Amino acid sequence: xxxxxxxxxxxxxINWDPELRNMxxxxxxxxxxxxxxxxxAMQFRCHPGISCFNECCQNIEILLTPxxxxxxxxxxxxxxxxxxxxxxxxxxMNKGQLPVAMxxxxxxxxxxPFVTDAGCSVYSDRPVTCRYYPLGMALLHRxxxxxxxxxxxxxxxxxxxxxxxECRWQVEEWRRDQGSxxxxxxxxxxMEFIIKRRSAGDGVSTSLPVSEFFYMxxxxxxxxxxxxxxxxxxxxxxxxxxxxxxxxxDDEALIDFALxxxxxxxxxxxxxxxxxxxxxxxxxxxxxxxxxxxxxxE
Ligand code: SF4
Ligand code: SF4
Numbered sequence: 001x002x003x004x005x006x007x008x009x010x011x012x013x014i015n016w017d018p019e020l021r022n023m024x025x026x027x028x029x030x031x032x033x034x035x036x037x038x039x040x041a042m043q044f045r046c047h048p049g050i051s052c053f054n055e056c057c058q059n060i061e062i063l064l065t066p067x068x069x070x071x072x073x074x075x076x077x078x079x080x081x082x083x084x085x086x087x088x089x090x091x092x093m094n095k096g097q098l099p100v101a102m103x104x105x106x107x108x109x110x111x112x113p114f115v116t117d118a119g120c121s122v123y124s125d126r127p128v129t130c131r132y133y134p135l136g137m138a139l140l141h142r143x144x145x146x147x148x149x150x151x152x153x154x155x156x157x158x159x160x161x162x163x164x165x166e167c168r169w170q171v172e173e174w175r176r177d178q179g180s181x182x183x184x185x186x187x188x189x190x191m192e193f194i195i196k197r198r199s200a201g202d203g204v205s206t207s208l209p210v211s212e213f214f215y216m217x218x219x220x221x222x223x224x225x226x227x228x229x230x231x232x233x234x235x236x237x238x239x240x241x242x243x244x245x246x247x248x249x250d251d252e253a254l255i256d257f258a259l260x261x262x263x264x265x266x267x268x269x270x271x272x273x274x275x276x277x278x279x280x281x282x283x284x285x286x287x288x289x290x291x292x293x294x295x296x297x298e
Pocket of ligand 1: 045133161
């Protein structure tokens with residue numbers, strides 16, 4: 001009976017977030033059925049002497065956020081394309097609308113490419129998913145609410161002995177200790193875009209290849225920079241001089257700008273505005289085309 005109740009509770013938590021529902025059963029089954037707030041208590045400790053050391057660094061799905069990718073690439077001194085080729089696979093969220101990069105595990109062993117006997121070889125630049133573990137974060141969309149709420153959940157896998165260690169935290173303390181806060185801030189615009197795209201459902205037009213631009217912005221700022229500076233983008237969109245200078249060299253600023261632009265295109269936000277003369281040129285062009293078609297049909 002207690003087991004049934006626990007399963008019902010677990011299903012309730014999982015049903016709140018569409019991405020959790022899409023996760024494989026073995027992942028869903030290890031989600032503890034209690035949503036957590038930042039001030040809630042948790043018990044956990046991980047250290048190199050623990051019997052399960054490195055067990056969690058294999059057969060896992062690690063989504064790479066834009067800031068994860070920047071940190072790892074800088075650490076390994078690789079271009080975006082080199083990193084993606086060597087270490088990433090493509091995964092699509094939201095019924096195929098949002099392509100994202102996942103860390104590619106070794107095909108034979110299922111191990112993370114960065115794990116060594118001494119632990120994580122990129123520890124100070126490890127992805128935010130690794131920093132959160134054993135916590136996960138999910139989104140709750142209440143009907144008629146304008147914004148989604150986020151909550152944490154605990155992942156309790158049998159092999160992980162860290163839950164048995166006598167060490168207590170508040171969820172927020174754990175996240176701070178693992179250095180996830182800076183990552184969350186850096187990834188904020190990206191998360192906001194995903195949440196807004198998901199909440200908008202199928203009603204939002206995707207006439208622009210939003211998915212491709214989203215993937216480019218998330219994974220390859222060099223390529224997005226080429227698009228901004230080497231296409232007609234700057235003839236069409238207003239970007240002030242100071243921001244333009246920043247976008248030439250600052251990858252983090254470029255990613256934020258790209259996501260603001262996508263939000264403007266997709267949801268009509270006003271962060272990146274079309275130039276008035278570009279609108280006038282567009283209207284004139286449209287009228288000229290219409291006139292041409294009318295002439296042809298006479
Ligand atoms: S305690 Fe858990 S997180 Fe730490 S090494 Fe063991 S399995 Fe991984
Ligand atoms: S990046 Fe580091 S912490 Fe994360 S799975 Fe790989 S080895 Fe483990």
